[in-house]
Amino acid sequence: MNADRSGPAISVRGLSKRFGDRVAFDDVSFEIGYGEVFGFLGPNGAGKTTTVRTLGALVAPTSGTATVASIPLTPANGVEIRSRIAIMPESPGLYMRLTVIENLECFADLNDVPDAPARIAGALRAVGLADRARDVCGALSKGLRQRVALARALLPRPDVLFLDEPTAGLDPAATREVHELIDDLRKRGVTIFLTTHRLEEAERLCDRIAILKTTLRVTGRPDELRDRLFARTVTVTTLAPLPNPDLVFAGLPTVDSWRQDGATGYVLTVSDPALAAPAVTRALVRAGADVLTVGRSHHSLEDIYLTLLDREDEVDRK
């Protein structure tokens, strides 16, 4: 890792890619800092993989500018960029007749990796495959092949690691293993560009996310996006319906409004849940209510994603 780390690891300005009349992605702009894990979300066909290929200098953009690992994305810089990054495509793309170590030796040489045997041993240890080095890749399970592909991507110690749907088609156990590996990389300060349509994966692993559907719909931290898209609410459940809820909730600090949710449920729109929740609890106790729960509403990344895409689709229809 020898890039100038003062600027962003990736900076994209108005980047577009068209294949004839088909737009893969359009007018995409974002920045990623060094050491950040950036989730790139979107439905199938949204342009995620083409974005990775473009930033990986495999495909030329139609318009716009970008820097990758602090190097301007131009055809002349393709080799330089590819020597600073690593891409793990959705399909592991291993030589199935060769052993794990033969695959890694080939890629160590292609990446001009110094002290290849030590690096290979290190990469195998990092993905927990040190004892499978002599196994033929074709005989490995899908999860293990994915780990080999990750070891291959780690060999050149890239400044930026692109992971394109790293858990696609994996069972839950293998998915968890890959997540743990990504977590480990994040702790080691590797900049990761992770494309996925598994929202729980992005929520668990990413510092920031972007949602792409041909154009970039939103970028930010998941909690920022929650605040941006959803009103902050506190939900209350009581054993019996409150005789006069308005008397209980009106005038409480930071409570802007309330509505009933079922016979014994109440949803309060608040400006600060941390202040509102204790005040609401005290008011309920004062009113003699039997309180079952008082809690902040949690909107998952899935809620954010679906709400955002629904809104965008609605706008598109109009």
Next chain:
Amino acid sequence: MSISRRRVRAIVRKEFREYRHNGNIIYTMAILPVIFLIQPLVQAFAAPASASATLRQEHSLLYLLAIPLLVPAGVAAYAIVGERLQGTLEPVLGTPVRRTELLLGKALAAVAPSVVVAYTVYALFVAVIELFARPSVASALIQGPELVAQLLFTPLLAAWSTWVGVGVSVRSRDPRNASGVAMLLSLPMVAITSLIAFNVIPATLAVAFAFAVALVVLDRLGWRVASGLFDRERLIVGTK
């Protein structure tokens, strides 16, 4: 633009390892030359001693030069399209490897075994003729200039055929098509060597020299054309 020997070697080594793990590739390479041996062997053993004068005037063994033309074409035709089919091309192209390095590695990995196979078959033929054919027939068939021609033209023809195969491979989506087209495109050169073998084109030193120079030029041209046809984006995305 510099070429990294290490990257070229990585491709060659990978290809050789795949040959080793997949014996079918080697068997397929060897079958055609063995078939090519049948006709000259039958001719040599059936020829009476009196035919040696006629045999000396002909250059029928030059027809064995078809071996280095036909053997590498099929292997080279699989080089890129095969990687694409296996899904290994994108990870390879995602490394700093240059197209010239990739193609050179692929070409060397096709040329080297083809030349070894062609030389082995020829050596085998010479040994059998020297040991078992009538001495007069053997001396008529195995002539110094023809031996030199085999040694010289085998790698040149194999290189030409390889570049044809690689050129087809970078533009093809189906390995079977690629193999067929590459073989087909190698046929004009097979025709030329056959015309020399059957004395339609006289096998003189001047012809040999001109042919060698032309092949060196064609081999360089083949590399350039194959490199020109190589389009990273098209190979990955499959459009354009």
